[in-house]
Amino acid sequence: MIKLITKLLLKPLSKAVYRPSIEGLENVPRKGGVILASNHLSFIDSVVIPLTAPRPISFLAKVEYWQGTGLKGRVMRGFFDAIEAVPVRRGEVHLAQAALDSALEVLNSGKAFGIYPEGTRSLDKRLYRGKTGVAWLALTAGVPVVPVALAGTDEIQPVGTRRPRIRKVTVxxxxxxxxxxxxxxxxxxxxxxxxxxxxxxxxxxxxxxELAQVYNEVPKAA
Structure with a gap:
């Protein structure tokens, strides 16, 4: 029930609140496997793209999002199920082979899959060099790649904040x-x-x- 409610209400409600500027919807194939490869500015990117795309888009998400308890846990599970996220174990999110295999299953079933070639969020708004997982998927599955550019999502939920803000977003x-x-x-x-x-x-x-010309690596813990 929570999944159904989320699916029916989330998209129109989010568009009414944030009024995103969306360009190029006609470029997204309505059928068949396809990869949407996007720049990455915020955690919220994996919510914004599925809510603005003309068809369901699956992203990888930590399996912990499905393991919560109580009402909050049910709401989280319903939300991530509604946007058709794919659960993966921690450590696989950054495109380890197991995560790529999960993505390949999505594409082989004729669905759309979203990926961030940079691997992790850009904290300085520069565009970092892409890692080749996106190419492995495209060449293995034999599907087209739709490039996606996001702007403003880093202002909705900056790093370190818990509550999203209302900001202008462009997709x-x-x-x-x-x-x-x-x-x-x-x-x-x-x-x-x-x-x-x-x-x-x-x-x-x-x-x-601005191009960074280097890979965007996740900082190692001290």
């Missing part, structure tokens, strides 16, 4: 990138790099972010 969906001529070359590191760089160039064209 741009770019034209699909077709890599069918390279299908089956997922094991070729040079090809994976080439495809990833093309995806990141398309995201950059949409977002206009």
């Amino acid at each position: 741009k969906f770019g034209e699909p990138l077709d890599f069918s001529h390279l299908h089956g070359q997922a094991r070729n590191a040079r090809v994976r790099r080439q495809v990833t760089d093309e995806v990141m160039a398309a995201i950059h064209e949409l977002s206009g972010q």
